[in-house]
Amino acid sequence: MTGNVKYFLEDLEVGMTAKTQATISETMIDTFAEITGDHNPIHISEAAAKAAGFEGRIAHGALSASFISAVLGNDLPGPGAVFVELNLRFRKPALIGDEITAVAEVVEINERTGRVKMRCHCEVDGKKICRGDAGVFVQKRPTED
Numbered sequence: 001m002t003g004n005v006k007y008f009l010e011d012l013e014v015g016m017t018a019k020t021q022a023t024i025s026e027t028m029i030d031t032f033a034e035i036t037g038d039h040n041p042i043h044i045s046e047a048a049a050k051a052a053g054f055e056g057r058i059a060h061g062a063l064s065a066s067f068i069s070a071v072l073g074n075d076l077p078g079p080g081a082v083f084v085e086l087n088l089r090f091r092k093p094a095l096i097g098d099e100i101t102a103v104a105e106v107v108e109i110n111e112r113t114g115r116v117k118m119r120c121h122c123e124v125d126g127k128k129i130c131r132g133d134a135g136v137f138v139q140k141r142p143t144e145d
Helices: 026-036 046-051 061-074
Strands: 017-023 082-090 099-110 115-124 127-137
Touching: 017 061, 026 061, 061 082, 061 099, 061 115, 061 127, 099 127
Parallel strands: none
Antiparallel strands: 017 099, 082 127, 099 115, 115 127
8 A cells, every 4th residue: 555655664754743633522522432332430420520530521541542543644654654552651631622732753763674663642731641652664665666
């Protein structure tokens, strides 16, 4: 598959960054709960979330992390890359109405294996809510015969 590739391995440079934004909604949280089966009350009940010490219902951590997947799959490296690893530390939750910005930066390129290490984080109002690293395999530019 080379027709939809945004970046081949040879196009990438350490320091390249990309980001995407989304606003967390009740519908997103409810849909994510239905898809995953994670019906933890802090996600689906305002009262339970407040009783647990939150301002209101919180987004699933994996929902926030999915926006990192969106950056990697759509923007950098983009279509054609294979997302194989994600290691995140969650610092605080995203709430309904929060605008999340997911950011990915190329930090290491292995030209031999095609593996690229990305430093990633999600933020709300400029404050990181999660951070970590991702690994992706990126196609090399096809050789012309």
